[in-house]
Amino acid sequence: MIFLQINTEKPPNELPSSPHARLAVSAALERKAEDVILLDMSSVSIMADFFMICTVRTDTHARAVRDAVTQTLDAVGLHLRRREGADASGWVLLDWGDIVVHIFRSAEREFYSLEKLWGDARTHRFEAASPSESSFPGLSDVGSGDTRSGSTGVEGI
Numbered sequence: 001m002i003f004l005q006i007n008t009e010k011p012p013n014e015l016p017s018s019p020h021a022r023l024a025v026s027a028a029l030e031r032k033a034e035d036v037i038l039l040d041m042s043s044v045s046i047m048a049d050f051f052m053i054c055t056v057r058t059d060t061h062a063r064a065v066r067d068a069v070t071q072t073l074d075a076v077g078l079h080l081r082r083r084e085g086a087d088a089s090g091w092v093l094l095d096w097g098d099i100v101v102h103i104f105r106s107a108e109r110e111f112y113s114l115e116k117l118w119g120d121a122r123t124h125r126f127e128a129a130s131p132s133e134s135s136f137p138g139l140s141d142v143g144s145g146d147t148r149s150g151s152t153g154v155e156g157i
Contacts, residue, residue, distance in 0.1 A: 020098070029126060037054075053109070091109075
């Protein structure tokens with residue numbers, strides 16, 4: 001199991017969907033999704049609170065990540081509203097309303113470049129960590145919590 005290193009005190013401005021977004025990240029990382037980022041869309045768009053974007057290597061890998069995220073969020077009572085794309089298409093979109101998950105093959109991710117399109121959104125980057133890299137087994141927050149302000153950690157998600 002992968003755990004997120006987070007501040008246990010709830011920030012006053014934490015969105016209700018934040019815990020579910022963290023679950024989606026953990027599920028994707030458990031299935032070895034690469035270059036996982038979470039965009040906090042709440043200040044730049046009304047369509048969702050969070051976009052989770054990740055990269056997979058194969059169609060089978062896409063299916064594994066899709067199934068893991070879907071099952072994880074279903075287990076906490078969230079129901080998938082819409083799914084677009086097939087595992088073999090290079091881009092699968094999973095929409096839970098407040099959380100939208102984008103599972104890309106690397107060529108499609110580079111082509112559509114959602115991180116640049118939504119460049120004003122607060123960005124959190126994640127990767128699976130070796131046990132020695134984190135005080136919580138399996139996960140470290142990489143990069144900055146807000147790439148524009150230089151803060152670290154995932155406290156604000």
